[in-house]
Amino acid sequence: INKCHLMVCLPRLSRVAVCGGTHGNELSGVYLVRELLKVKKGVMEKEEEQEEEEPLSVLKVLSNPRAMQQCRRYVDTDLNRCFTHATLNGLTSGTVPYEMIRSRELNAMLGPKGRSGAVDLVCDLHNTTANMGLCLIAYSDCDWICTFILKSPIKNHIPSILWESMASVTMEIGPQPHGVARSTVYTAMKAGVQHMLDWVCFFNSGTLFEGESVDxxxxxxxxxxxxxxxxxxxxxxxxxxxxxxxxxxxxxxxxxxxxxxxxxxxxxxxxxxxxxxxxxxxxxxxxxxxxxxxxxxxxxxxx
The missing domain is CATH 2.20.25.160 (N-terminal domain of TfIIb)
Structure with missing residues (x-):
């Protein structure tokens, strides 16, 4: 039986952001991004240039510094709920919650949201006290990036995908108490982030991915x-x-x-x-x- 395959060409992912500390007491992402920030930019670009013509730009961001300093989920309001278009573009008057100000700073750094100059992929790192293992939370069931990271030939590392109305791609891993860092959870998150970055390089090299079902x-x-x-x-x-x-x-x-x-x-x-x-x-x-x-x-x- 002859099978017909539809070939779809997609643009390369040149700019990726890895964000930790969106919630200041979820420490795996905080410590992982701090560790990534220690890596010299020149060394990273040199290694990437050996694999592809254009180096992958990886922006490492500590999203909520004040909440991190206080080891709290947030200072005034949940930063994760501050990225709607209304919040990002609305007028400010009187006392503005810190996270609303920070969301606009992050939007300017990574976006602006919905504009052509925005980063191609944002990976937001989170911990949960629930026994969820490591999973990806994506924006919609049309998010082809998540489906292919899940089934990447590099390493089938991530066990499940959740479709939910959240910005970008969230990497959620647990169980881990808030305000605590567990080495096993940190190591799993580090491997998950590396898997994601490896896949992006794999994709940017022009690799063809076979169509298949995703759980x-x-x-x-x-x-x-x-x-x-x-x-x-x-x-x-x-x-x-x-x-x-x-x-x-x-x-x-x-x-x-x-x-x-x-x-x-x-x-x-x-x-x-x-x-x-x-x-x-x-x-x-x-x-x-x-x-x-x-x-x-x-x-x-x-x-």
């Missing part, structure tokens, strides 16, 4: 903890049978919560779903217990 998850909703109707205090914790089972199927009637009085609350949905960010520390303030995703198989359309 992904897509986010559909999130749920909050059970709460007291009057005080709004949380009344239950993650059930022991669910804790640390990110990306594992949750079936109807499976244990979901265990109340502080000892009662088991079960999942009442009609179909199996896959929870992730289970018991993420930073989501307590946002009213999120975990997010629900469904499991998909997406065929890569580029070869």
């Amino acid at each position: 992904v998850f897509t986010m559909i909703k999130h749920i909050d903890y059970p709460r007291d109707s009057e005080t709004r205090n949380i009344t239950a914790a993650v059930h022991p049978h669910l804790q640390d089972r990110d990306f594992c199927p949750l079936h109807p009637e499976d244990p979901l919560f265990q109340t502080f009085s000892g009662e088991t609350l079960r999942y009442k949905g009609n179909e199996p779903l896959y929870p992730f960010f289970i018991n993420e520390c930073a989501y307590y303030e946002k009213g999120i217990f975990f997010k629900f995703i469904i499991h998909l198989y997406i065929c890569k359309h580029i070869s």
Whole structure:
């Protein structure tokens, strides 16, 4: 049987940014970017020139210096929520939260967002207290960069992709408590970043990638903890049978919560779903217990 293959040519990725410390207490990215900043630029460019005609420009950025100094997620507001067009382009008056000011500085450095002069790929490094391993969070299911990094012939290192409305590509790895650096998590993140950069060089060299299916998850909703109707205090914790089972199927009637009085609350949905960010520390303030995703198989359309 003869198979027809569609050849699609895509522009090279000349400028890549690796950002750590968007949340100041997620330390793997903070320490990794600090380590990358120690590498002499001239040495990096010399090595890259040996592999390709045009060297890959890698910009290393510590995104939220003030939050890093205080080892806090943020100073005034979550920097990750400050990159909408309205926030970046709106008028400022009175007292402006630090992260809003910083988001505009980063936009000028890496963008401007949506302009032709923006960097080609931003890899934003994050830690989670959830047992998610290492995964990529991409902007949409049309993000061909993520799908090919996942299935790169260099090393099939990254186990899962999540499609969610987030800017650029986020590398999320856990479990790791916030404000703590674990060597195993740091090493895995370092390997993931190197894998991503290796793939970019591989792609820029003109390598052809065969089309194939990609195993992904897509986010559909999130749920909050059970709460007291009057005080709004949380009344239950993650059930022991669910804790640390990110990306594992949750079936109807499976244990979901265990109340502080000892009662088991079960999942009442009609179909199996896959929870992730289970018991993420930073989501307590946002009213999120975990997010629900469904499991998909997406065929890569580029070869």
